[in-house]
Amino acid sequence: MRLLEVSEVNKAFGKRQILDNVSFGCKRGELFGLFGRNGSGKSTLLKATMGTLKVDSISLSIDRKAINPSEIIPQQKIGYLPQDTFLPKEMKVRDIIPLVFPKGEEQDKIFYSAGISAFDSKKVGKISAGQLKYLELLLLAHLPHPFLLLDEPFSMVEPHYIEKIKELLLSLKATKGLVITDHYYLDVLELADRSMVLKNGKLFGIENEQDLAAHDYLKAKKQ
Numbered sequence: 001m002r003l004l005e006v007s008e009v010n011k012a013f014g015k016r017q018i019l020d021n022v023s024f025g026c027k028r029g030e031l032f033g034l035f036g037r038n039g040s041g042k043s044t045l046l047k048a049t050m051g052t053l054k055v056d057s058i059s060l061s062i063d064r065k066a067i068n069p070s071e072i073i074p075q076q077k078i079g080y081l082p083q084d085t086f087l088p089k090e091m092k093v094r095d096i097i098p099l100v101f102p103k104g105e106e107q108d109k110i111f112y113s114a115g116i117s118a119f120d121s122k123k124v125g126k127i128s129a130g131q132l133k134y135l136e137l138l139l140l141a142h143l144p145h146p147f148l149l150l151d152e153p154f155s156m157v158e159p160h161y162i163e164k165i166k167e168l169l170l171s172l173k174a175t176k177g178l179v180i181t182d183h184y185y186l187d188v189l190e191l192a193d194r195s196m197v198l199k200n201g202k203l204f205g206i207e208n209e210q211d212l213a214a215h216d217y218l219k220a221k222k223q
C-alpha cells in the first residue's frame with residue numbers, strides 16, 4: 001500500500017465550518033507535516049481520516065481504491081497516535097508489550113529496541129513523558145498499518161527523547177507513510193518531506209518558517 005488520499009473533507013461544529021472541502025495525501029516513504037494554530041481543526045482532520053469522528057463528507061482511497069472510513073480500523077490501514085496516552089497507567093511496560101504483541105519474536109523487537117531497558121520494569125504512570133511517547137511510537141511502529149497519523153508526538157517531550165523519536169520516525173519511512181502534527185514546528189519542518197497549514201478551514205502548502213508566518217501560524221519577524 002503506497003498512497004493514502006483523503007479528499008473533500010467537510011466538518012462544521014454548529015455554525016463554524018472547521019474543515020472546508022479539505023484534501024491531502026500521503027505516500028509510503030513520505031513524512032507529511034500538518035500545521036495549524038490551536039483550534040484550527042488538525043485533530044478533527046486526523047480523527048475524520050481514522051473514521052473515529054463523523055464528518056459531513058469525506059472520501060478516502062488507498063492506492064486509488066475507495067475505502068469506507070468504517071473499514072480503516074478493522075482492516076488496520078491507518079494507525080493513530082492520540083495526544084493523550086492510550087496505555088494503562090497502572091501496568092508495567094514489560095507487561096503491556098506482550099498484550100500488544102502475543103508472538104515472542106515480535107516482543108523481542110520491542111524489548112531489544114534502544115533505550116527500552118531503562119524503563120521496562122516501571123509502571124506506565126511512572127515513566128517520563130518522553131519515554132511514554134517513545135514507547136507508544138515503538139508499539140505503533142511494529143504494527144502492520146501502512147500509514148500512521150501522529151497527533152503531537154513531541155508535546156511535553158524532553159530534547160533527548162525528541163531526538164530518539166525523530167530517529168525512529170525517519171526509520172519508519174522505509175515501510176510507512178507518516179502524517180505529523182505538532183506545535184514543535186521546527187522539528188516537524190526538519191523532518192517533513194512536504195507540509196501544509198490549516199487556516200480558516202482550508203489547507204495551504206508551505207515550505208519554511210516564512211510561509212508559516214505568511215499564513216499567520218507564526219508571528220512575522222521584524223525586518
Ligand SMILES: Nc1ncnc2c1ncn2[C@@H]1O[C@H](COP(=O)(O)OP(=O)(O)OP(=O)(O)O)[C@@H](O)[C@H]1O
Pocket residue numbers: 013018036037038039040041042043044045
Ligand atoms: N466535539 C466538538 N464539539 C464542538 N466543537 C468541537 C468539538 N471538537 C472540536 N471542536 C472545536 O473544533 C475546533 C477544532 O478543534 P481541533 O481539536 O481539531 O483543533 P486542533 O487544530 O487540533 O487544535 P490544537 O492545536 O489545540 O490541538 C476547536 O475550536 C474545537 O473547540
